[in-house]
Amino acid sequence: MISVLICDDSLVARKQVAKCLPQDWEVNVHFAKHGEEAIEALCEGKGQVLLLDLNMPVMDGYETLKAIQAQQLLTKTIVVSGDIQPEAKARVLALGAVDFIQKPVNSEELTAVLRKHNVLALAEDMPHEPEGLDENLRDCYQEVTNVAMGQAGDHLARIMNVFVKLPIPNVNLIEVSELHMMLSDIEQHEQTSGVCQGFLGDGISGEALCVLSDSSFGDVAKIMNIHENVDDEMQLEILMDVASILIGTCLSGLAKQLDMQFRQGHPMVLGQHQSVEELIKANKSHWRKTLAIELSYGLEGYNVQCDLLLLFTEDSLDMLNSKLAHLLED
């Protein structure tokens, strides 16, 4: 019997990929949470076919592909990733992957790819029972963000002609005090500048916060083809442009998966005329907790560090969860 190894750090993604395997395909399905686990499983002969994610902790997809090549492990690797930049695809194919599928996976596409590479030839007529799904909302948010970020990265890559290093999103419910700490950190470090922008739609509301380290400005100006002198005014301009592209693409990626649309307010420069502390103090009584999704982008070959923080209000969570419910269904 063929064994299939699904390697993804996200539980939701592992289940989703497993669900998309052809129904009539009798296989042993194994799972791995990151590259190291995958290599271990491959060494034990679990995984004639490997469905591999790229963004993972411990050992990412690229390193895993390199390790497979180095150890000459016999497996057909199909990369399943939210990072859909053309460059990512070219890289994994060069590293020995046989094909590349964009997240979120659908069963027709996966079946077609498996058939194309003669993996289905060994199919037998026994129903495949996907394992039950235990609900893990945090994981779900992480995965949805992952896909949105992949799209955002792809957009950035296309408009700026650079390779975007995609981070693993960090999803947490945070308290006012923690956010306070985070923001005053931004304020204290003169080396960073920030922009915040409100967004709302379908009963979900929140604020996006984009923070760019000041050392990044020179390189960002280069990438955006700005030849003028990068003075204070220009820095503000760059910050606004980077923020609207990052926030805009990421939000539209999220909205698409939630089958909705977000309206964006006008962006505000953080702490320019008012200290961040005052901003938060004024709002302290209105909310206690917020769902925070933290992303930090980097551009390969450039000294650019940019953090994007999506904060959802407490009362948006019910709506968000119900919109994500279809991902958690069996």
Add this chain to the structure above:
Amino acid sequence: MSDNALDEILEFHWMMDMLQTVDVGIVVLNRKFEVKVWNGFMEAHSGLLPSDTRDKSLFSLFPDISEAWFERKAKAVFELRTRAFVTWEQRPYLFKFRNFRPITGSEPFMYQNIALSALVSATGSVDHICMMVYDMTDAASAKKQLLALQVKQSEQESTTHKNK
């Protein structure tokens, strides 16, 4: 059926009327930055009629607007369909309009917030962008007054310190 069609035309008519009268500047530009829509707000404040601006390049109508700068802003809107923004703190205005209250207003010109958004055509492509111009003069002058007060106060504090 014909009743329906008539209703639709009537509805279209008042929708257009709304675009004309809304207190926000609305300009639609194509990829060559030629003006396709110039609403009542823009007409009133600029003194240019829609017939004066139609199909004319934005840069020929307003030579003060830097072409390279605006194209860079618009590129992301056309290509990525994200919104682009210019705040009055960044640039006080894009179009030099007079203050809406020329007598009692303290500022000589209108502070503006600008938002650019993509317009998706029936075929799914983005051939036009919409520019919205908001009058931010009141907010800007309030903020300036507040800052002036703060400066005055800190000056007074430092002089009383000296006198002591």
